Amino acid sequence: MRRTAAAGAGALTAVTVLAASLAGCGGGSEEDRAVPEKLCGTPVPAGLSKPLLEPYGKITESSRVDRQKPQTAPCVVAVDGERALAFRFAWHPGAPEDLLATARQSSVVGLTDPARVNLGFEDSVLGNEGATATTACRTQAGDHFTLTVIVSRAAKDKADLRPAVERFMRTYMAETVKTLNCA
Numbered sequence: 001m002r003r004t005a006a007a008g009a010g011a012l013t014a015v016t017v018l019a020a021s022l023a024g025c026g027g028g029s030e031e032d033r034a035v036p037e038k039l040c041g042t043p044v045p046a047g048l049s050k051p052l053l054e055p056y057g058k059i060t061e062s063s064r065v066d067r068q069k070p071q072t073a074p075c076v077v078a079v080d081g082e083r084a085l086a087f088r089f090a091w092h093p094g095a096p097e098d099l100l101a102t103a104r105q106s107s108v109v110g111l112t113d114p115a116r117v118n119l120g121f122e123d124s125v126l127g128n129e130g131a132t133a134t135t136a137c138r139t140q141a142g143d144h145f146t147l148t149v150i151v152s153r154a155a156k157d158k159a160d161l162r163p164a165v166e167r168f169m170r171t172y173m174a175e176t177v178k179t180l181n182c183a
Contacts, residue, residue, distance in 0.1 A: 040065055040075035040087050042176045051164040052151045053077070053084050065089045067180055070141040088148040089176075091141035096134055099123045099146075103132055109148050112156040119170045128162060129154035131169035137182035145180060147173050 035050055037043060040063050053059065057080030064073040070091040077085040088109070096102055103114035103125040111127025118124065122144075124133040130150040137145035149169055154161040 035059065036061070039077055039085070039172070040089075041067065042172060042179055044175070045171060048168055048171055049085070051161065052153070052168060053079055054153070055079070059084075070139045070145075070180070083152040086150040086152060088146075088150075090146045090148075091137070091139055092144055092146065093142035095122055095136075095144050096146060099125050099132060099134060103127060113159070117166060119166070119173065121173060124169070124173075126162060126166050126169070128159050129156050129165075131165050133169060133173045135173070135177060137177060137180055139180065139182060145177065145182070147176060 035044075035046070035053060035056075036059060037046075039049060040061065050056075060078050060081075061075065062078070063075035065075050065087075066073065070089075072088070072090040072092075075087040075089065076083055077087075100114060100116055102109050103111045109132050111125065111130055111132070114125045114127040116124065117126045117131075119126075119131075119133055121133045121135040125131065129152075130148065132146065132148040134144055134146040136143060139145075147169075149165070149172065151161060151165055154165070
């Protein structure tokens with residue numbers, strides 16, 4: 001009987017050690033899983049992007065955005081190698097003719113169930129899986145800036161992340177415009 005109890009305790013200890021070591025391996029170190037203070041060159045308040053990046057893991061960024069030489073460019077934020085957020089920074093002459101129609105029809109901006117919302121910019125549209133907004137911003141590339149954010153992990157047929165996307169876009173767009181040196 002003692003031998004069985006000792007063997008059982010040894011097996012339990014081995015399972016506990018294995019579980020702890022596997023937990024430490026998943027998603028990298030705490031530093032790797034930390035939400036960055038900046039996304040695509042824009043400061044992001046703590047907690048704002050967390051719901052859009054779940055489940056957490058190692059966060060990486062790939063960007064072609066150059067604020068000194070404004071042109072339409074993408075920036076992608078990935079979690080454990082999978083796209084989580086896709087940004088499209090666009091500078092252009094004049095405001096888009098109809099941002100809502102673009103959100104409904106464009107393969108680039110296309111949003112599910114888009115609706116105009118007031119985010120504090122010239123025009124803004126929110127969908128289940130993302131948002132797009134435009135505002136006046138005079139640079140060498142034009143007099144308007146449009147930002148589109150697509151949350152790759154959001155279900156297109158569900159509106160459960162809409163409130164988080166709206167909060168994120170309201171703040172992220174305002175913070176981005178501050179970094180653009182608009183005249």
